[in-house]
Amino acid sequence: MDxxxxxxxxxxxxxxxxxxxxxxxxxxxFDLGNVFGGPDILGALAYWNLVAGLxxxxxxxxxxxxxxxFIPNGTPAKRRGVLQGLVNMGVLLIFTVILMVRMRTPDRVxxxxxxxxxxxxxxxxxxxAWYGGELVNRRRRTPAFARAEAGNRIF
Numbered sequence: 001m002d003x004x005x006x007x008x009x010x011x012x013x014x015x016x017x018x019x020x021x022x023x024x025x026x027x028x029x030f031d032l033g034n035v036f037g038g039p040d041i042l043g044a045l046a047y048w049n050l051v052a053g054l055x056x057x058x059x060x061x062x063x064x065x066x067x068x069x070f071i072p073n074g075t076p077a078k079r080r081g082v083l084q085g086l087v088n089m090g091v092l093l094i095f096t097v098i099l100m101v102r103m104r105t106p107d108r109v110x111x112x113x114x115x116x117x118x119x120x121x122x123x124x125x126x127x128x129a130w131y132g133g134e135l136v137n138r139r140r141r142t143p144a145f146a147r148a149e150a151g152n153r154i155f
Contacts, residue, residue, distance in 0.1 A: 016060035023053030043109030094121040
């Protein structure tokens, strides 16, 4: 089953997943820098990275849900897709709770406990992205750019 959401004959959902993953990773790095003695502006940067990452994560989850709707029920692919969606939604919920806790502080800075939870949530996000890549790569032996024919390239 190919993705229903495509731009230039490429699936949209894998591209959308990379934005929140990078933003969450940068938020964790900024918070680590702040916890280990950096200026408070790092905490504010991490806060806004979390906001942008959650917006991107919701968009990626919507694209994933649209693709998942068209997979037949009762198939192993549907079960794996639902599992990946649950992992990714769990990560988004954890980061949402972290963001809500940080909203109560005047300077939006996280403490050591929140940074530890962020690290665990980031590990879950990396696992979800890896698992999604494994699901795609099991079905297709070669990546999309390697399957492109010489006369059929659009760029």
